[in-house]
Amino acid sequence: MAQPILEIENLCVDIKVPSGLLRAVQNINFSVAKGETLCIVGESGCGKSITALSLMNLLPRTATRSADKLMLDGRDLRGLGEREMSDLRGNRMAMIFQEPMTSLNPAYSIGNQLEEAMQRHRNVGTGEARDRAVFLLEKVGITGARGRLGQYPHQLSGGLRQRVMIAMSLMCEPALILADEPTTALDVTIQAQILHLLADLRDEFETSLILITHDLGIVARVADRVAVMYAGEFVETGTTEQVFNAPSHPYTQGLLRCIPIPGKTKRGEHLGAIPGIVPNLVGEMQGCHFASRCSHVHDACQSGHIALRASFEESHQYRCVLTPKVCAANSKRKVVA
Amino acid sequence: MANVSLARAGIPTAEEILEPSPGAMLRRRIFGNIGLLFGAVVLLTIVFMALFAGVISPGDPYDQVLSRKLIPPIWHDGPKVTWEHPLGTDALGRDYLTRLFYGARISLFIGFAAMLISGVIGTTLGVLAGYFGGRVDMVVNFILTTRLSLPVVLVALAVVSLIGSSLTVVIWVLGLLIWDRFAVVMRSATQQIRNLEFVSAAQALGCSTPRIILSEIIPNIANHLIVVATLEMAHAILLEAALSFLGLGVQPPEPSWGLMVAEAKGLIFFDSWLIGIPGAAIFILVLSINLVGDGIRDVTAPENRN
Amino acid sequence: MLAYALKRLGVALLVALTVSIITFSMVYLPGDPAMALAPESASQEDIEHIRRVYGFDRPILVQYLDWLVHAVQGDFGHSHYLNEPAANVIFDRLPTTMLLGACAITFALLLSIPLGVLAAIRPNSLIDRFALALAVVGQAMPTFWFALTMMLWFGITWRLLPITGTASWKNFVMPAIALGYYVTPGVMRLTRAGMLEVLASDYIRTARAKGLQPMRVLFKHALRNAILPVVSLAAVQFGFMLGGSIVIETIFAINGLGFLAWESIQRADLPMMQAIVLVLSVFYIALTLLADLLNAFLDPRIRVS
Numbered sequence: 001m002a003q004p005i006l007e008i009e010n011l012c013v014d015i016k017v018p019s020g021l022l023r024a025v026q027n028i029n030f031s032v033a034k035g036e037t038l039c040i041v042g043e044s045g046c047g048k049s050i051t052a053l054s055l056m057n058l059l060p061r062t063a064t065r066s067a068d069k070l071m072l073d074g075r076d077l078r079g080l081g082e083r084e085m086s087d088l089r090g091n092r093m094a095m096i097f098q099e100p101m102t103s104l105n106p107a108y109s110i111g112n113q114l115e116e117a118m119q120r121h122r123n124v125g126t127g128e129a130r131d132r133a134v135f136l137l138e139k140v141g142i143t144g145a146r147g148r149l150g151q152y153p154h155q156l157s158g159g160l161r162q163r164v165m166i167a168m169s170l171m172c173e174p175a176l177i178l179a180d181e182p183t184t185a186l187d188v189t190i191q192a193q194i195l196h197l198l199a200d201l202r203d204e205f206e207t208s209l210i211l212i213t214h215d216l217g218i219v220a221r222v223a224d225r226v227a228v229m230y231a232g233e234f235v236e237t238g239t240t241e242q243v244f245n246a247p248s249h250p251y252t253q254g255l256l257r258c259i260p261i262p263g264k265t266k267r268g269e270h271l272g273a274i275p276g277i278v279p280n281l282v283g284e285m286q287g288c289h290f291a292s293r294c295s296h297v298h299d300a301c302q303s304g305h306i307a308l309r310a311s312f313e314e315s316h317q318y319r320c321v322l323t324p325k326v327c328a329a330n331s332k333r334k335v336v337a
Numbered sequence: 338m339a340n341v342s343l344a345r346a347g348i349p350t351a352e353e354i355l356e357p358s359p360g361a362m363l364r365r366r367i368f369g370n371i372g373l374l375f376g377a378v379v380l381l382t383i384v385f386m387a388l389f390a391g392v393i394s395p396g397d398p399y400d401q402v403l404s405r406k407l408i409p410p411i412w413h414d415g416p417k418v419t420w421e422h423p424l425g426t427d428a429l430g431r432d433y434l435t436r437l438f439y440g441a442r443i444s445l446f447i448g449f450a451a452m453l454i455s456g457v458i459g460t461t462l463g464v465l466a467g468y469f470g471g472r473v474d475m476v477v478n479f480i481l482t483t484r485l486s487l488p489v490v491l492v493a494l495a496v497v498s499l500i501g502s503s504l505t506v507v508i509w510v511l512g513l514l515i516w517d518r519f520a521v522v523m524r525s526a527t528q529q530i531r532n533l534e535f536v537s538a539a540q541a542l543g544c545s546t547p548r549i550i551l552s553e554i555i556p557n558i559a560n561h562l563i564v565v566a567t568l569e570m571a572h573a574i575l576l577e578a579a580l581s582f583l584g585l586g587v588q589p590p591e592p593s594w595g596l597m598v599a600e601a602k603g604l605i606f607f608d609s610w611l612i613g614i615p616g617a618a619i620f621i622l623v624l625s626i627n628l629v630g631d632g633i634r635d636v637t638a639p640e641n642r643n
Numbered sequence: 644m645l646a647y648a649l650k651r652l653g654v655a656l657l658v659a660l661t662v663s664i665i666t667f668s669m670v671y672l673p674g675d676p677a678m679a680l681a682p683e684s685a686s687q688e689d690i691e692h693i694r695r696v697y698g699f700d701r702p703i704l705v706q707y708l709d710w711l712v713h714a715v716q717g718d719f720g721h722s723h724y725l726n727e728p729a730a731n732v733i734f735d736r737l738p739t740t741m742l743l744g745a746c747a748i749t750f751a752l753l754l755s756i757p758l759g760v761l762a763a764i765r766p767n768s769l770i771d772r773f774a775l776a777l778a779v780v781g782q783a784m785p786t787f788w789f790a791l792t793m794m795l796w797f798g799i800t801w802r803l804l805p806i807t808g809t810a811s812w813k814n815f816v817m818p819a820i821a822l823g824y825y826v827t828p829g830v831m832r833l834t835r836a837g838m839l840e841v842l843a844s845d846y847i848r849t850a851r852a853k854g855l856q857p858m859r860v861l862f863k864h865a866l867r868n869a870i871l872p873v874v875s876l877a878a879v880q881f882g883f884m885l886g887g888s889i890v891i892e893t894i895f896a897i898n899g900l901g902f903l904a905w906e907s908i909q910r911a912d913l914p915m916m917q918a919i920v921l922v923l924s925v926f927y928i929a930l931t932l933l934a935d936l937l938n939a940f941l942d943p944r945i946r947v948s
Binding site: 056083086105107109116117152154165168 | 942944
Binding site for chain 3: 372479482483485486487488489490491492494495496498499500571575578579582583585595598602605606609612613616617619620621623624627628631
């Protein structure tokens with residue numbers, strides 16, 4: 001593998017809340033290679049978005065970030081001040097958000113907002129920035145791009161606004177794009193278009209992509225590697241094939257059972273569901289975070305720290321005391337029963 | 338057994354998850370709100386002063402003893418300073434502390450009465466506009482805009498001067514002029530409530546409109562109503578003071594605080610405490626009412642803070 | 644935008660018309676206007692004479708229309724006391740009040756907007772608490788008492804500023820502060836609330852994610868959106884201020900419209916009172932109209948639709 005664009009070791013994010021310290025992200029490790037797509041999957045509140053925001057250093061004031069290693073493009077991000085971080089944001093790393101309807105400033109034309117992203121980081125005139133904006137608007141599939149520059153966000157549909165956001169993220173050809181549920185707020189028909197667009201642009205510009213989603217269908221289509229996140233931790237990481245073909249953590253297995261598979265899922269059969277809710281992350285937590293909802297829970301799950309361990313292949317890791325075979329067998333029995 | 342393993346897994350147990358009861362939360366918020374506590378204590382003290390002015394006053398508010406005029410308050414030095422008149426006497430030799438106590442009556446009474454009148458007008462208009470929307474809303478909005486374009490102090494002064502000043506006139510003029518905030522707040526509060534399920538349910542059950550407004554809408558906007566009521570009472574007290582200061586509110590020899598400042602205006606070079614004391618009294622009263630209003634808002638709906 | 648402007652203008656005219664009816668009907672507040680005008684010793688015949696001379700014997704609608712037509716042409720009637728057209732006197736005094744109002748609103752905005760912004764950037768910080776305290780105190784302070792207290796300290800005790808008149812710019816310092824201070828809490832709270840809301844919005848996060856410098860995020864992206872409602876409020880408050888300047892002008896003996904209003908009330912000079920109320924109301928209506936149009940122009944959601 002080539003030199004990774006992003007390398008992260010032991011990333012932690014703590015958020016001060018009235019009842020104590022909420023440990024939103026706990027000891028996360030991953031790296032992203034050039035042109036690679038990593039999908040971070042998990043349900044709401046598991047810390048996916050916080051992870052992305054912490055990389056951009058856009059966390060709320062009450063949150064603190066720590067890491068043993070945080071390298072973007074060979075540059076250490078730890079200890080960078082707001083000014084140095086702002087030099088990187090939108091330049092070497094860009095972010096696309098979940099809510100296209102509210103992510104653009106209603107007071108300025110989209111041309112203004114696009115050009116601004118480039119003029120901040122490149123020493124270019126308005127004309128050059130405008131040409132780049134038009135070029136990218138056309139790339140993201142907006143017709144009559146030059147005429148659109150003078151339009152305001154309220155004149156565009158949600159899908160168009162998300163395309164504008166994508167174009168904006170590409171203005172400075174960043175090495176890494178963080179897309180936080182970019183299609184969640186859009187119509188189903190638009191979702192697929194935006195996703196294809198992201199994948200195409202990633203290939204064309206050889207950008208690395210971190211895609212955050214709770215939709216496993218999206219993961220299967222665009223991801224090279226997958227990280228399943230639960231209650232602030234990665235519970236399973238691996239290539240898309242590894243995770244989808246041999247899900248090793250009970251949570252991943254549960255997630256995969258939630259999606260119907262054409263031809264396999266029978267009419268009338270219940271889809272899987274994971275009972276319970278994500279545990280409260282305030283304070284120290286013992287044992288496996290998933291224990292309260294896991295159908296295989298036993299004494300070994302309740303204490304100590306459960307470490308990630310490798311499956312048959314070194315690149316496929318999961319955080320469970322059981323071996324996947326037992327686990328899978330157990331879950332099959334459960335489904336049958 | 339399940340409980341034990343849950344506790345071992347570091348997952349909060351039922352007792353830890355359960356929030357304290359709503360009543361306990363409310364009490365906690367009330368006693369955690371220093372502004373509310375302070376305002377309530379001061380306001381209650383002033384109300385006590387007003388109610389028992391006849392009992393606790395050292396003298397009579399109208400008794401003029403010209404031989405004892407302009408005695409400074411006790412924190413001043415001078416041969417005339419005496420504990421018989423802790424806050425001194427005014428230019429006509431009336432005990433200032435006594436007049437201050439009786440003045441509290443006037444301020445509170447006018448403030449409360451004017452607030453009631455404006456509250457009835459503003460709430461009616463606001464609730465109607467918010468509940469019915471459409472044309473009713475347009476008409477109310479028009480009335481509101483018209484009212485706002487009339488300069489309050491000027492119109493109040495002109496009207497009072499034209500029909501003659503008395504306590505009743507001042508109360509009615511103020512009440513008829515300052516209902517705007519009631520209307521604005523009640524309108525938006527009603528709009529929010531109107532679309533909620535329990536109102537639709539009442540409509541579906543065939544409840545009459547007046548009944549829905551009285552038993553479904555009003556109770557649910559009551560906390561906003563109380564907050565605006567306190568703020569408007571404070572507003573009315575300030576306006577009364579200004580009218581009396583300009584000589585067109587409460588008439589002499591009544592001990593209105595605004596009038597007391599006006600009477601002492603000419604003595605600003607020599608006896609400035611005569612201005613300081615009643616002015617500070619207005620300030621403290623209005624401040625305490627505002628603190629109580631803000632406090633009630635924070636306690637009942639912390640999310641509405643600003 | 645044009646349709647909006649026309650609609651807004653129509654409403655403004657209708658409001659002005661309603662205000663004119665209210666102002667006109669002030670004549671009938673004391674009951675019989677002829678009786679009110681007549682001296683106490685006047686006989687019944689004198690009163691009838693007054694009634695005919697002033698036209699009070701005509702139907703009320705005719706009287707109103709006559710008054711309105713004259714008012715629209717800039718004739719607000721004749722001041723009985725000064726024996727001069729009310730309009731002349733008013734336009735003589737108006738500039739002083741406008742100057743005072745402009746100074747006051749400038750002071751208020753210069754104090755409240757930066758404070759509101761700073762308080763919103765650092766909620767619950769020392770400066771936020773200070774701003775809140777200032778607002779709470781400001782809302783409770785009776786204007787006339789604040790003015791007198793300033794006069795006592797800065798004018799009499801320390802002799803820093805002149806206490807009455809309009810001789811130099813120094814004369815306007817205390818009146819402007821006294822008048823403007825009352826407006827400060829409202830503008831500051833609105834600025835703070837608006838900035839808090841805007842700063843928490845998604846597009847501010849987008850602006851930061853673009854790498855824009857904090858100052859640029861603050862001024863270009865946040866303030867621009869938070870300031871819209873403040874513009875409206877400032878216009879409304881400026882209108883209120885002109886009405887409220889009566890207290891300040893009487894205290895500091897500033898020969899403006901407010902002082903004239905107070906004098907006219909003292910002299911029971913009804914045409915003058917009516918004229919002042921009408922002029923101030925219409926000015927307020929025009930001001931809010933302008934503010935709304937400015938707002939619409941600044942907000943592309945209204946301008947381009």
